[in-house]
Amino acid sequence: MKNSHEHYYVPSQSAWPIVATFALFFMAFGGGLLINYGSPLLLTAGVGLMAYIFYGWFSKVVEESHDGLYSVQMDNSFRLGMAWFIFSEVMFFAAFFGALFYIRTLAMPWLNGEGDHAMTHELLWPNFIGEWPLLNTPAATSSVPSGLPDPFHLPLINTVLLMLSSVTLTIAHHALKDNDRVKTIRWMAITLVLGVAFLIVQGIEYYEAYAHLGLTLESGIYGSTFFMLTGFHGIHVTLGSIILLVILIRLLKGHFSPDKHFGFEASAWYWHFVDVVWLGLFIFVYIV
């Protein structure tokens, strides 16, 4: 370990970070402008700039890694950084799961008149009968969905797709460790296809919910939790797929060696995390 401490690579200066802060600022302020004033310009500029930065910044890191600037210790920094980043993502989802559990186990029974027999029920909506899934909202202002997605149809297909993709990704990883590049690429490509298939199925599901079931973001708390949880998960799958694509391209270019391939591993961690979140969704949003 001592040896690895002797050459920690500290890049002397870099313009990427500050340009990236501009991009993120454009996205945030542009998001505000779009929502409040209907102007998409700044947001578009921000997203474009961000895409460019991702490309440039990561290329730079890849280059540095190739030039052998990174030590074992540096590699470990990346690992720890990624692990804690995933932990922060877990907590982000925890907020939405927490909201779901709170609504189901506390808020709804109270609207029904439970709890300490406070006056909530009598005073607010005496006719309200709450049961999960909540389709008739207390104020009855939103349109009532005619049905809900069948968990054992599209969502089950999606569960299988994602579970399989985790397996194929692991096969690809083992192949990489065995220095079998063709096999790695093949299984990586299959993983990516499974990921994209997941997204397509989710698209179909959303389309059906909106077009046929009348289940929308505005269908009370059920629609809110349903679309926000599955939606944020979908965004993460999209991001994960893009990362897998980048890794696939890098594999094709001959990057990564059997014993040094942190980029690959990081993408795999991320993918497995997205996978586990889906399991939680499948159980608590769809089935139970």
Added chain:
Amino acid sequence: MTSAVGHHHGPATGITRWLFTTNHKDIGSMYLIFSLLMFFIGGSMALVIRMELVEPGLQVVQPEFFNQMTTMHGLIMVFGAVMPAFVGLANWMVPLMIGAPDMALPRLNNFSFWLLPFAFFMLLSTLVMDGGAPDFGWTFYAPLSTTYAPPSVTFFIFAIHLAGVSSILGAINVIVTIMNMRAPTMSYMKMPLFVWTWLITAFLLVAVMPVLAGTVTMMLTDIHFGTSFFDAGGGGDPVLFQHLFWFFGHPEVYIMILPAFGIISQIVPTFSRKPLFGYASMVYATSSIALLSFTVWAHHMFTVGIPLVGELFFMYATMLISVPTGVKVFNWVATMFRGSMTFETPMLFAIAFIVLFTIGGFSGLMLAISPADFQYHDTYFVVAHFHYVLVPGAVFSIMAAAYYWMPKWTGNMYDEYLGKCHFWCSFVGLNLTFFPMHFVGLAGMPRRIPDYSIQFADFNLVSSLGGFLFGFSQLIFVLVVVKCVKGGKKAEAVVWEGAEGLEWQVPSPAPYHTFETPPEVK
């Protein structure tokens, strides 16, 4: 896009040094200067509040603007002044204290910092928007912040997102640095307490900032996309907002105090010329405070209508936290006991911290008694409580740290006379400001209201005068910093006679690059 300058050279010249820097000392300085700026902006808002409250009736501002001032003051002080100051100190000192060449992820570090000016530009820009700035309090309870919010709330939400990304990435960087960059012989139980407390703080940040992000996102969709998270009419619940907010919010208040505990644990031994009493118990106390802080959030919600078991659970859990907090106060006092103490400015701030923070802890205990809180809640008593833990707590610890390490940063001694003036003016000013708030609060004066009943007039006048004294005394600090950067008596490597730790092994001012090969730790 990366310049070819080898990393054994000094800083780049011109503005790019600051824009493109990856150096923990540069970034630390920028954090500290930024936070000082925010301290003054947030402070002037506080003075607007105190001006309005000088006497009963409405005099200086409209009630709407008063609400914007209380909101922005709180947000800026919490997210713009206190938190960035601690991150700045971590940037400067953690690598020096653990013998690392820099932060583990230097470019990410630059990114984390530069997000902040943008976030606060965005937040401040709401002041000139139609409908004015956010006016729903720094705790932004729904539905005040959703159904009844001004349009600028959209920008507020995205500003919180930016500041949140900055905090999360900054915290990840601190964790990785501490876990991975310690000098080979520095085990966890040899780490200085400032490093320990920051490690735990960073963990709290990574755990709760994402929850805040999720919460403001739910607000955003409730406002603009028709969801009903916080709307009972759609089956949601405004109380859900409070649960989510305080699940973030209570750990957040510990984020603002744990690094302070670390600083005090560095300074008190130095000026007592004795090792810290009970190092291990300090580590365990800090850890248990952090863990318990996830289990007490509903003490902010005693009056909202939670079940009796909830009231009891959160009451006892909150009281439990004072046990490890008491351990800390005991250890600091025991460290001073029979030490050969001297009272330079950092030590004055540290001692004031111990005494006044304890007062804040006691008022916290009073608030934690659920039935009593039904009386105290949303009165000035709560304002007194959290200002006692935050001003002579968090802010004083930051000041103490600044005086303690300024000679290491600049290579010059600060002006001790001015430092003492700064301390005594602040000390008197803050007690004048916040102590009377206990009395008006217990007598029932509600918080966040621009007018009040005449029986509160005398105490409020005292508070306002104290507020102005405190506010203007901070200018002395600016003077001290400017003078110290410009020159003064040269500082030695070991600035303080009793100081121990790796940061004193490097010369003063600390060279641009330090510990490129790790030091030996005894």
